[in-house]
Amino acid sequence: MKADKPVLPVTELDGKKRPLITIAASFLLVVCISLVAVQGWSIYSARETQLAQSAAATANMARAVADHADSTIELVDIILAGVVDSVQHDGITHYGERLHLHLIDHVSRTPSLQGITIFDASGNWALHSLREPVPVLNNADRPYFIYHKTHKDQLAHVGAPVRSRATGTWVLPVSRRLEDKDGNFAGVALATVHLSFFRTFYDSFDIGKEGNITIATDSGALVMRRPYLQENIGTSIAKEPMFKQSRVRAASESGTVPLDVDKVDRMYSYRPLRRYPLFVAVGLATDETLANWRANAYISTAWVVILLLILNWMGLRLFRQVILRDELEEQLRNAQLALVTKNRSLKLLARNDGLTGIANRRLFDARLDAEFNRATRDGTSLALVLLDVDFFKKYNDHYGHPAGDACLQFIGQCIRTGRRRAGNLAARVGGEEFAILLPNTDLYGAIVVAESVRRSIASAGREHQANPVGIVTISCGVHALVPARGMESKQLVEAADKALYLAKSTGRNRVCPDAPAVSSRRERASILGS
Numbered sequence: 001m002k003a004d005k006p007v008l009p010v011t012e013l014d015g016k017k018r019p020l021i022t023i024a025a026s027f028l029l030v031v032c033i034s035l036v037a038v039q040g041w042s043i044y045s046a047r048e049t050q051l052a053q054s055a056a057a058t059a060n061m062a063r064a065v066a067d068h069a070d071s072t073i074e075l076v077d078i079i080l081a082g083v084v085d086s087v088q089h090d091g092i093t094h095y096g097e098r099l100h101l102h103l104i105d106h107v108s109r110t111p112s113l114q115g116i117t118i119f120d121a122s123g124n125w126a127l128h129s130l131r132e133p134v135p136v137l138n139n140a141d142r143p144y145f146i147y148h149k150t151h152k153d154q155l156a157h158v159g160a161p162v163r164s165r166a167t168g169t170w171v172l173p174v175s176r177r178l179e180d181k182d183g184n185f186a187g188v189a190l191a192t193v194h195l196s197f198f199r200t201f202y203d204s205f206d207i208g209k210e211g212n213i214t215i216a217t218d219s220g221a222l223v224m225r226r227p228y229l230q231e232n233i234g235t236s237i238a239k240e241p242m243f244k245q246s247r248v249r250a251a252s253e254s255g256t257v258p259l260d261v262d263k264v265d266r267m268y269s270y271r272p273l274r275r276y277p278l279f280v281a282v283g284l285a286t287d288e289t290l291a292n293w294r295a296n297a298y299i300s301t302a303w304v305v306i307l308l309l310i311l312n313w314m315g316l317r318l319f320r321q322v323i324l325r326d327e328l329e330e331q332l333r334n335a336q337l338a339l340v341t342k343n344r345s346l347k348l349l350a351r352n353d354g355l356t357g358i359a360n361r362r363l364f365d366a367r368l369d370a371e372f373n374r375a376t377r378d379g380t381s382l383a384l385v386l387l388d389v390d391f392f393k394k395y396n397d398h399y400g401h402p403a404g405d406a407c408l409q410f411i412g413q414c415i416r417t418g419r420r421r422a423g424n425l426a427a428r429v430g431g432e433e434f435a436i437l438l439p440n441t442d443l444y445g446a447i448v449v450a451e452s453v454r455r456s457i458a459s460a461g462r463e464h465q466a467n468p469v470g471i472v473t474i475s476c477g478v479h480a481l482v483p484a485r486g487m488e489s490k491q492l493v494e495a496a497d498k499a500l501y502l503a504k505s506t507g508r509n510r511v512c513p514d515a516p517a518v519s520s521r522r523e524r525a526s527i528l529g530s
């Protein structure tokens with residue numbers, strides 16, 4: 001029969017064991033993804049906040065610049081309206097020198113005002129705010145003059161910047177129509193605003209190196225821009241993306257202009273002047289606006305990357321430790337298993353004969369005593385068969401010791417298969433001596449068992465040339481008794497041994513009971529069936 005494979009007992013802890021690597025890896029993955037997600041979100045929201053702050057800053061600046069332009073032009077216009085009123089009431093010829101001095105006074109007290117000029121209906125200079133006389137000039141070709149000549153409205157007209165014919169500087173013209181008493185065109189009153197007045201104001205804002213402040217007419221004529229380039233004054237910005245966007249944006253809205261006219265991305269806020277057809281645009285370069293945000297994003301991302309590296313490094317170390325522990329645990333289990341196997345074979349060795357596999361002398365002695373006591377208690381018969389291979393010394397001599405061993409294994413096999421009841425015990429009790437302990441068996445039953453074994457060995461016909469019968473045979477001594485109190489097991493053994501001696505001395509290859517037990521020859525023959 002095949003021995004059962006040893007299995008280690010399953011403990012409660014085994015049932016609670018979980019795949020630690022999978023759990024740890026999942027946890028690490030979740031932590032890493034969360035870190036990346038949080039970092040991504042905080043970078044994104046910091047950028048949005050920065051852009052919102054920048055939009056608020058540009059909107060505030062646009063409002064300040066527009067208010068400044070509005071009030072500057074309004075002040076000039078108020079002065080101009082007064083001049084127009086005087087001229088139309090008194091006429092230029094009557095008012096002459098007084099009005100001239102009045103104009104000089106206005107200009108000297110108003111820093112934004114570059115000059116005031118009165119033109120007659122033909123565009124000739126009739127009166128001006130300059131102290132010195134000017135050469136004869138005619139401005140009939142100026143757009144503002146043509147405008148008033150062809151429009152009857154009395155409102156102020158703000159035109160595109162022009163270069164002053166008297167001083168050569170760039171100015172913003174603010175003009176009003178003059179009429180005679182009949183309402184006919186009588187000329188134009190012109191006040192000009194220093195463009196440098198705007199420039200000085202715009203220079204006071206912190207808009208970075210790439211920032212942009214623009215004031216232009218609604219038709220797209222550039223009035224002033226920071227950064228300042230003189231050749232751009234008065235040119236059309238109608239094709240610039242910023243101008244196009246300014247036409248569709250509400251006053252409070254901001255908008256990003258990618259690749260502005262100078263290839264810089266800017267975020268603009270627009271503001272129309274309240275009373276005049278001009279608008280203001282303030283733009284901050286996106287790169288400059290986001291410079292701080294970018295630096296912070298790089299630093300915090302670097303920290304997160306370092307953190308992720310450390311986490312993963314620690315995670316890998318942890319995994320390695322877990323794998324190591326699993327391997328150690330496996331080794332431990334294998335060692336435990338090997339120990340159990342070893343213990344089991346040691347146990348077998350302690351009880352069984354190493355050569356034949358049947359019980360050894362030690363187990364036989366223990367069982368003999370136990371069965372002897374039980375038979376004594378129960379008053380039942382206990383039988384013993386002692387078997388000995390015939391001429392075994394000669395067998396060894398003839399076939400060699402290993403063959404002798406094989407022969408003993410063969411005998412052991414025959415005894416084992418011949419043993420009938422489960423309680424019987426077959427044992428090797430000496431070199432070539434065997435025993436069969438038969439509880440609850442009388443002499444006759446024991447003789448039947450012994451005879452059956454003897455026959456099975458003889459009928460196997462295993463060659464043994466040194467045996468006169470030419471095959472391996474055994475001799476058996478049998479004895480049975482119902483032990484009485486005070487008897488000892490060795491009495492049974494001695495009697496069986498005596499019977500074995502009898503079997504040997506009377507010719508071998510036979511079963512002999514102890515002589516006194518079976519007295520009559522006939523009785524013995526009937527038992528043996530011969």
Ligand SMILES: Nc1nc2c(ncn2[C@@H]2O[C@H](COP(=O)(O)OP(=O)(O)OP(=O)(O)O)[C@@H](O)[C@H]2O)c(=O)[nH]1
Pocket residue numbers: 355388389390391392393394396400401402403404405408430431432504
């Ligand atoms: N091969 C082998 N031989 C053994 C073993 N144990 C004992 N023997 C041999 O068995 C032989 C027993 O010889 P004897 O006691 O003289 O008996 P015998 O030759 O069988 O003669 P009879 O019993 O009178 O038939 C000895 O030569 C032992 O060396 C063993 O385990 N293996």
